[in-house]
Each structure stands twice: as C-alpha cells, then as structure tokens.
Amino acid sequence: MTPTNFPIDALLPQVCDTLAAHTRLVLEAPPGAGKTTQVPLALLDAPWLGGRRIVMLEPRRVAARAAAEFMARQLGETVGETVGYRIRFESRMSARTRIEVVTEGILTRMLQDDPTLGDGTPGAVGALLFDEFHERHLAGDLGLALALDVQAGLREDLRIVVMSATLDGERLAQFLQAPRLSSAGRSFPVEVAHFPARRDESMEAQARRAIEHALAAHPGDVLAFLPGRREIARLQAALGASPPGREIEGKGPGIEGARPQSGAGPHPLPARDALHRDFEVLPLHGNLPVEQQAQVLQRDPHGRRRVVLATNVAESSVTLPGVRVVIDSGLAREPRYHPNSGFSRLDVANVSQASADQRAGRAGRVAEGWAYRLWPQSQRLEPQRRAEIAQVELAALALELAGWGTDALRFVDPPPPGALAAARDLLQRLGALDATHAITPQGRRMLALGTHPRIAAMLLSARDDGERALACDLAALVEARDPLRSRSDALAERWRALAAFRGGRVPQDGNRAALAAIDSAAKQWRRRLRVAHAPPRELEAHRIGDLLAHAFPDRIAHRHAADPRRYQLANGRMAKLFDDSALVGEPWLVASELRYEARDALLLRAAPVDERLLRSAFADRFSDREETRWDPARRALVAERVQRFDGIVLDARPAGRVDPAQAARALTAAVRELGLDALPWSDGLRQWRARVRSLRAWMPELDVPDLGDDALLASLDDWLQPAFAGATRLDALSPGALAEALKSPLDWSLRQRIDGLAPTHVDVPSGMQRRIDYAVGNDGDPAPPVLAVKLQELFGLADTPRIADGRVALTVHLLSPAGRPLQVTRDLRSFWQNTYPEVRREMKGRYPKHPWPEDPWNAVATHRAKPRGT
Incomplete structure (x- = not known):
C-alpha cells in the first residue's frame, strides 16, 4: 500500500x-x-x-x-x-x-x-x-x-x-x-470576500471578471462553482472570448469584505493567446467522459495553472490539487418536483450556508487561499441543505417501499404523507400497485429497470424490438432538456431533430450538444434492454403518443366538443393548446409536459394518440353507465347515462330516476366538494364536536376519534354516506340525523364518559346550572373552556371549577348584574383576595339592588337581586 x-x-x-x-x-x-x-x-x-x-x-x-x-x-x-x-x-x-x-x-x-x-x-x-x-x-x-x-x-x-x-x-x-x-481536516486560512456584480451583468460575466482578477492577483489554480453544464459552457465561451491586453484591478475597496494586501495593485492581464499558454480551462460535471474527469483530478503535466469550472460535485466528494482560489456563484441545480412534467427536475437554487462554507474551504487545502462569492454580503442563506425527500416527487420511493413489502421504515426525515399518497395514486394508474397498494407483477418488472416508474412503464409497454428502440429514444427525450430553441409543443419535432442528428444534420433551431446527449442516453438504454434493433428513421404521427400514453396515463387528453383548443385530461382537469400550436385538430393527445394554472392547464409538450390503441391497451378505462352527480346550480342530483375514458366525459345524456345508492354517494361527494359547512349543524352539535376534540387533546389516553375537518372529510363515506340513504337533496338531512351520524362511531360508554369529563353545564353555588362554552382554534388546539356567570352566583366558591378529571381549569367570565363582563380569571381565589374589593367599590353604587358583601367568602350566592326593603 x-x-x-x-x-x-x-x-x-x-x-x-x-x-x-x-x-x-x-x-x-x-x-x-x-x-x-x-x-x-x-x-x-x-x-x-x-x-x-x-x-x-x-x-x-x-x-x-x-x-x-x-x-x-x-x-x-x-x-x-x-x-x-x-x-x-x-x-x-x-x-x-x-x-x-x-x-x-x-x-x-x-x-x-x-x-x-x-x-x-x-x-x-x-x-x-x-x-x-x-x-x-x-x-x-x-x-x-x-x-x-x-x-x-x-x-x-x-x-x-x-x-x-x-x-x-x-x-x-x-x-x-x-x-x-x-476528525480534524486539513485546512489553511481562507480570506472570504464578496465580488460585486455590475448593473445588469449576467452571472457568467461576473464570474469571468472574478476569475480574471484571481489569475492576476493570486497564485495557484482557480475553482469556480457554477449551477450546471449550461452555465459551465457559457463561461467557457466567455473566457475564450476575453479581449487581449486588458488590465485587471487587484483586490481593492470594490470587493465587499476584502482586506487590502501589500503589493495588490493593478496587474496587467496578458493577451488571450499568452493566457492559453499559462493556464487551461477545464469543466467538471457528472456527465463528462471518464478520461476528462481523470484529467481534472490530476495536476497539469506541463505545470500550467488551471481554471476548473465545476458543479457542486466538487464541493466535497473529490479533491482537486493545487486550488488556491474559489469563485462561488452561490447557486446549484437541485431536484424539485415539477407538476408540469410529472418528474423531479433540477432547478437552480441558492446553496446553503454549510455548502458555501465547504466551497470556500476548498481554497485552503494546500496553503492559504481566497474565496470570492458572487452574491451580496447582505444576502442570507439557509443554514443547511433541505432533504430531497421533503421536496421531490415520490413515485420511485413509493414503488421501492411496495417492493420492499412495508413502508414502516425508519427515515431520518419521513416522507410527506400527501406526496406519498399522490405517488401511490400514480403507481396504480401505471399498473404498478393494486387497490391495496401492494406491488403487482408489472410493478416488479418496473422496479427492476431502476428508473422513474413513468419511464419504466413505457419501456415495458413496447411490443417488439422496433417499439423498444423508439421507447429508448422517448425515455432519453422526456428526461432531457429541450434540444430545440423553438416553442413548438409537438414532441414529434424533438424526435425528428434527433433522427436528423443521427443522419448528420442538425436542424436550424436544434442544439447539437443537447441532441448528442439524448442520442447517447438512448444508446445506453438500448444496451441496457439488449435492443439490437436500430432506432427508426421515420414514424407515423401517432406512434410516439401511443407509447407515451403508458408513461402518462393521467395526461391522456380528449378534445372538447365546443372548443378545438381545449382538452379534458384523464385526471379530470382541463387543458388548452397554444394559439399557434402544431397540434390543433387532434382528437386525442398525451401530454408529456404541462403548466398547471388556476383554470386550464397549458399543454407545453404533447403527441397525438390513436383511439384504437387506447381502446385496446386501456380497455378497462372506458365505461358506459348511469351516474348520479351533484348539480351545484340546482343544488340537486342529476341522473345521466355517461360514457367515459377514465376522468374524461365522452358523452352524457339524461337518464331515468336517481338510484338511491348512487344518490347517497353523490350527496356525500357534494359535501366533500362544498365543505362541512354545507351540513345542517346545530349549536349543540357544534359544541359536542368541540368537546370531543378538546378531550382528544387533554386526555389522549381516552382514544376518542379525530373529529377535525380533515379527518371528517377523509371519512365521509364511513359516517355520513349512510345518513343520506333515500335522500336526493342535501337539505333532506336533518340536524338530528347529522348528530346521530357524527356520533355513530362512538359506543354508548364512550359517549357517557365524554358527557362526564367535558360536561355541557356546571353547577354553581347559586344553585343554578350554567353553560360551559368549548372552542377549537384553526390550528386544532382547544381553547380554554369558558364559564360565563354573574359574579353574585359564585359567592363562597374559593377554587376555580375544573373539568377533564381535574386537568383543565375553566376560564371564568365574571358578569355584572346586567350581564356585562367585569373580569376574566382562571384563579377565583386570587380574584376574591385581590381584585374583588376594587370591583365592589366600583359596582356597588351602579347596581345597588344587588348584593356586594365585604366578605364574599361567607356570603350567600344568589342569582336574584336583593329583596325589597333590604
């Protein structure tokens, strides 16, 4: 060794x-x-x-x-x-x-x-x-x-x-x-400064100035951190176009946070040809060929200085010898879920403070160094990088968990429940999970491919080597950045540009580097799937869509009968084409990319689909049956004979009478859409619900059900739907029937305990029963229960009444004889001792017909005025 x-x-x-x-x-x-x-x-x-x-x-x-x-x-x-x-x-x-x-x-x-x-x-x-x-x-x-x-x-x-x-x-x-x-690290002091941008200056231009300054002012190699390959390529071009004979200022007062050093005056920048002999510009990112990566990780054999333009791959995972200066854009490409594409894609984002410190530390590995940050000193960064699991689409994770056989795993940060539920819904559409969320044989095959489930489903749908070769092309296309500079929404144009590139031609609006990367990825997929068939050179218009439908079954779209630019998606949403779309007139489309908006989504990238393919491959998604739906305008149910493809209504005609079972389901769905306030709540039922929710927080060992809005809406089919039996209108549900439906999951003994632990009224010393008011905040936490009672009714009561087995003190609103608030307290003893004498002096003259004894401890409590003549 x-x-x-x-x-x-x-x-x-x-x-x-x-x-x-x-x-x-x-x-x-x-x-x-x-x-x-x-x-x-x-x-x-x-x-x-x-x-x-x-x-x-x-x-x-x-x-x-x-x-x-x-x-x-x-x-x-x-x-x-x-x-x-x-x-x-x-x-x-x-x-x-x-x-x-x-x-x-x-x-x-x-x-x-x-x-x-x-x-x-x-x-x-x-x-x-x-x-x-x-x-x-x-x-x-x-x-x-x-x-x-x-x-x-x-x-x-x-x-x-x-x-x-x-x-x-x-x-x-x-x-x-x-x-x-x-462990300790190997580091030398690094001087950190902020290199200010000029007005309207691009990040690449600012980085170029910082690099030229570093080469003139400091020894050693330069490492520049940039978000991705695109920015690296632009900065390479900018460095290559640097004008000869230019002078660069040394470190001075124009750089935020920099301390002047002796001998740091102006340094002439040599002509560009001389600079090329003095240093070499090298890119570093994950898609470089192995030999180019190896070149970056070794010192220059000719002893030249190097400028390495790197993504955050150079942050901590690899060591670059000779680096004395770091130029940090403060940016990185990090995965974010894009509903537009259905994938997690890389977005440019600010790095965390921890990453910025790590990047700066790269300048101090061999000797003292310098780090220039291309963002204002006043800008604050997040302390740590957020876990991807909290911000990306989780279909791949959900499939892995299903393949493992359990999701009861210990995660450092657990996956968000909403994102996981959406992922499982997609996997069911792709045929990877069954209705119980168990993995299917198709799901096992998808898992073995080790790619996003959408791509895996499409690759597996191909019926022969010719289709598999095309599927490999599409897998590479939908995962890559757009190889065309035009705004066309036809995915077929991207594929035709790829076919032209393979024939030695690049379309006028094509990006050669992007097409080369897509071609390389498609070759790797063909090698992985052992596809010997060459990719096709030409295609029928719908063949791309026929394959993509298996990756995006939720985005199959049918043209609206009244507007040829509007489409209904299989997930029930509406979408529209660009005004200058190349796809106008197509009866069926599948969208690989959408921009979701408040009303209609925008179809950014799509391909036509053959309806015969849909009826063959997705036969179970077509239906023709009677349906009952809620009509918001009439606030009543409507029965129709409906032909559908998934969530797309192809035809709807009036039907006969409303089926009772369908009616109950439709009314329940109406409440789910309108919200719980559409139900006939009585004041007593609202109070009962607040009492139960309060006890759930105060006494978790009781195991009372969750009656919060989210929980009730999620379980409407269980507790509310039976109450709609025989009804055809929302107002047919009475407050009493609603109360019984809401209480039905609780057995008799639990209802009794609720009444005892969170009573509706409390006995006060006057001999009367007074109501307790319960409330729950928007955050789900119970507010302190309130007892509003006239002050004279509590004479002789030393301690504040308590409920929930003594755990919760009531908030007592002490009222005047006229019912106006005098004092709010949760400590009656303190009130009688400290505050009552002042209240008595103030109120005795205002309400002379009511008792205001000097000794409230031993006075007789009453809800009446003093007898006449006393």
Whole structure:
C-alpha cells in the first residue's frame, strides 16, 4: 500500500475499535480529511469483517470513479481488482473486489435483490458506508432506511457507517443510537470576500471578471462553482472570448469584505493567446467522459495553472490539487418536483450556508487561499441543505417501499404523507400497485429497470424490438432538456431533430450538444434492454403518443366538443393548446409536459394518440353507465347515462330516476366538494364536536376519534354516506340525523364518559346550572373552556371549577348584574383576595339592588337581586 498522510489517519484505529464494539457509527470529517478513501482501506482487515466485502455509497458518479481510482493506486493495483465501482450503465468489478464504490440507485437495487446482502456466501457484504450523507439525496435516505431494516431483522452483524462533512452529527447519532467520532481536516486560512456584480451583468460575466482578477492577483489554480453544464459552457465561451491586453484591478475597496494586501495593485492581464499558454480551462460535471474527469483530478503535466469550472460535485466528494482560489456563484441545480412534467427536475437554487462554507474551504487545502462569492454580503442563506425527500416527487420511493413489502421504515426525515399518497395514486394508474397498494407483477418488472416508474412503464409497454428502440429514444427525450430553441409543443419535432442528428444534420433551431446527449442516453438504454434493433428513421404521427400514453396515463387528453383548443385530461382537469400550436385538430393527445394554472392547464409538450390503441391497451378505462352527480346550480342530483375514458366525459345524456345508492354517494361527494359547512349543524352539535376534540387533546389516553375537518372529510363515506340513504337533496338531512351520524362511531360508554369529563353545564353555588362554552382554534388546539356567570352566583366558591378529571381549569367570565363582563380569571381565589374589593367599590353604587358583601367568602350566592326593603 502506498504511504499516505491524511488528517483522518490518527482517528482510524478508533474507527476500527468502535466498529468492533458497535454495529453503527457516525463519522464527521471535513473535506480533505481523507474519510472517503482511507476509511474503507482501514477496515479491510478488521476481524469482524472476516474477509467480506465493503460497499460504499457515493452520491455522485464523478466521486465514485475518483475514489475507486485513488484507493486502487494506493494498493498498487488497477480499478476492478481489490477496489471497484458500479454506476449507472458502467461497472469495473471482478471476483477479487472487496471494496465496491456504488452510486445511490445501485445500492437500492442490491438491497431489493438480496436483503441479506449475500449472507453466508463468499461475496457477502459485511459493511455499508454512506459517504457525503449531508447531501441528503432521496436515494441515500432510502438506502439507509433499508439498511437499518436489514440490520434489525436479518443481519445483526452488518456494520453501518454514516460519514459526512457538514451535518448535525449529534441528531443523526441519536437517531441511529450510534457512537459519533469527529476528525480534524486539513485546512489553511481562507480570506472570504464578496465580488460585486455590475448593473445588469449576467452571472457568467461576473464570474469571468472574478476569475480574471484571481489569475492576476493570486497564485495557484482557480475553482469556480457554477449551477450546471449550461452555465459551465457559457463561461467557457466567455473566457475564450476575453479581449487581449486588458488590465485587471487587484483586490481593492470594490470587493465587499476584502482586506487590502501589500503589493495588490493593478496587474496587467496578458493577451488571450499568452493566457492559453499559462493556464487551461477545464469543466467538471457528472456527465463528462471518464478520461476528462481523470484529467481534472490530476495536476497539469506541463505545470500550467488551471481554471476548473465545476458543479457542486466538487464541493466535497473529490479533491482537486493545487486550488488556491474559489469563485462561488452561490447557486446549484437541485431536484424539485415539477407538476408540469410529472418528474423531479433540477432547478437552480441558492446553496446553503454549510455548502458555501465547504466551497470556500476548498481554497485552503494546500496553503492559504481566497474565496470570492458572487452574491451580496447582505444576502442570507439557509443554514443547511433541505432533504430531497421533503421536496421531490415520490413515485420511485413509493414503488421501492411496495417492493420492499412495508413502508414502516425508519427515515431520518419521513416522507410527506400527501406526496406519498399522490405517488401511490400514480403507481396504480401505471399498473404498478393494486387497490391495496401492494406491488403487482408489472410493478416488479418496473422496479427492476431502476428508473422513474413513468419511464419504466413505457419501456415495458413496447411490443417488439422496433417499439423498444423508439421507447429508448422517448425515455432519453422526456428526461432531457429541450434540444430545440423553438416553442413548438409537438414532441414529434424533438424526435425528428434527433433522427436528423443521427443522419448528420442538425436542424436550424436544434442544439447539437443537447441532441448528442439524448442520442447517447438512448444508446445506453438500448444496451441496457439488449435492443439490437436500430432506432427508426421515420414514424407515423401517432406512434410516439401511443407509447407515451403508458408513461402518462393521467395526461391522456380528449378534445372538447365546443372548443378545438381545449382538452379534458384523464385526471379530470382541463387543458388548452397554444394559439399557434402544431397540434390543433387532434382528437386525442398525451401530454408529456404541462403548466398547471388556476383554470386550464397549458399543454407545453404533447403527441397525438390513436383511439384504437387506447381502446385496446386501456380497455378497462372506458365505461358506459348511469351516474348520479351533484348539480351545484340546482343544488340537486342529476341522473345521466355517461360514457367515459377514465376522468374524461365522452358523452352524457339524461337518464331515468336517481338510484338511491348512487344518490347517497353523490350527496356525500357534494359535501366533500362544498365543505362541512354545507351540513345542517346545530349549536349543540357544534359544541359536542368541540368537546370531543378538546378531550382528544387533554386526555389522549381516552382514544376518542379525530373529529377535525380533515379527518371528517377523509371519512365521509364511513359516517355520513349512510345518513343520506333515500335522500336526493342535501337539505333532506336533518340536524338530528347529522348528530346521530357524527356520533355513530362512538359506543354508548364512550359517549357517557365524554358527557362526564367535558360536561355541557356546571353547577354553581347559586344553585343554578350554567353553560360551559368549548372552542377549537384553526390550528386544532382547544381553547380554554369558558364559564360565563354573574359574579353574585359564585359567592363562597374559593377554587376555580375544573373539568377533564381535574386537568383543565375553566376560564371564568365574571358578569355584572346586567350581564356585562367585569373580569376574566382562571384563579377565583386570587380574584376574591385581590381584585374583588376594587370591583365592589366600583359596582356597588351602579347596581345597588344587588348584593356586594365585604366578605364574599361567607356570603350567600344568589342569582336574584336583593329583596325589597333590604
């Protein structure tokens, strides 16, 4: 093994000892500490590993390759021997491999295919390492949840190590019930300054000025962080067009936060040709060929300075030697769910403060450095990066959970219930889940493809090699950025541009780089699916739509009878075409991209569909039956004979009398649409509901049902629909029938307990019963219950009345003889002692016919005025 010198070296014996005694570990180490490459090597000979394999999850392909290459060099080997890697569409492994670096989707497939991870076999996995966990990718969170489930139920001996550069390690250690170790990093001081933009200046132009300043003012290589490939390409072009002979100012008062250094005056920028001899501009992102990535990760063989233009792949996962200056745009492309496309796509977003600090730290790895930030010093960033699971579409996660057989997994941050429910609804439309949310055989096949369920469903729908080749093209097209500069909404034009590119021609409005990337992705899909058939050169108009319908069954659209530019979607929504759409007149479309708006969605990208294909492939979605629906205008039910495709009404005609069962369902659906206020609530029933909701918060051990709005609306079919039996109008439901329907889920004994613990009235010393008012706030929390009573009725009562088994004190509104509020208190004793004398002095003259004794403790309580003559 080649000798190394990393900050983490001193901690490695403790890492090994901790894993000998514990099966989980949280390891914090800043970028440059060496955790990615040194920890796996240190664990190779651990006795508890027993010669088994180590699998390390690396979020990015660039980092996975680089880590494997570095470890292999340390062992004096080539990649694929002791150390190998597997990423999407690429593998460098052998029977000898014991350290396997994989990207996130690969680990999920390994766990789904064999939850025991080969236990008892020569190739068994003994340890899972989650590197750069702070990036909080969805697949990483899922991989950890699955690994914890495996460890708890099948492999108690499995070691799990979570490694991170910037993370709330204490929180994670508590979640995992694991020891936590921290390593020092290798860093030198970094001077951070904000490089101001000029008026109306693009980010690329500002970055170019900052890079030119850095080259003139500082030694070493320059690393510039940009959001993505598009911005990298634009900045490369901007640097290549830099005018010769220009002078660049040194660090000075124009840079926010910068401190002047001696000798930092103006520096002449050499002519562009001279600059090309002095330094090299290199891109770094996840889609680069391996050899170009390797070039970026090594020093220049000719000793030239380098300007590396990188995405956030360079933030923590890879080490770039020689970097002394960082230029940070403060931006990154992060996944966000786009309802327009039905996918999670990369959007440009501000980085977190933790990421900005990490980026700046890259300048101080070999010596003191400088970091220039391209955003104002006054701009505040979020402290940490948000977990992807909270902000992306979850269809892929829902399918993985169904394939695993349970969703009762331990997630660091659980998936949002609403997003998960929407994902399961989509999977049912795709045929991946049945009505009980169990995975179907189709779902198993989709899961094995390891791509988004929409794409998987389309790929599996192809009937022969010719269709499969076309499906591979479409998979690449819908996942890629638009290869055309025109606004056309016809997806077929994108495919024709791809076919022209393959024939050596690029359309006038085509983007060569985008088309090349799409062609490459389609080739990879054909290789993955073992499709020997060449992609078609020409197509009938509807063939693209016929395949896309299997990916977007919820977006199949039928033309409106009265407006040829309006379409009804299978999900029931309406959509419209552009005014200059190329698709006007098509009776059926399938939309791969929509922009949802308040009234009609806008069809951004679509293709025509053959109705014969729909009737053949989606026969179960066509129906012809009598339906009863609520007519809001008439506030009554209407019976119709309706022909449908899914949520699309193809034809509707009046039918005979209303079917009672359908009527009850339709009236229930009307309440779901109109809201609970459409029901005939009495004051007593509203109070009863508030009492139950209050007791649910005050005494959770009672296990009373949830009567909040969301819970009642979600369960209307259970409690309200039976009450509509025989009714054809909403107003046929009486307040008494509503009360019985609402109370029906509670048995008699629970109703009695509610009446005892949250009574409607309370006895007061005057001998009268006075009402208690209950209320629940918009946040679902109960307000303090209120007893409004005349002050004279409480003489002699020292302590505030309490309910809910003594847990809740009433809020007493003490009233004047005229019923006006005098005082509000939850402490009667304090009122009599401290406040009553003042109230008495003020009120005695105003209400002389009512008693105002000096000693309220021993006075007789009354609800009447004083007898005449007293």
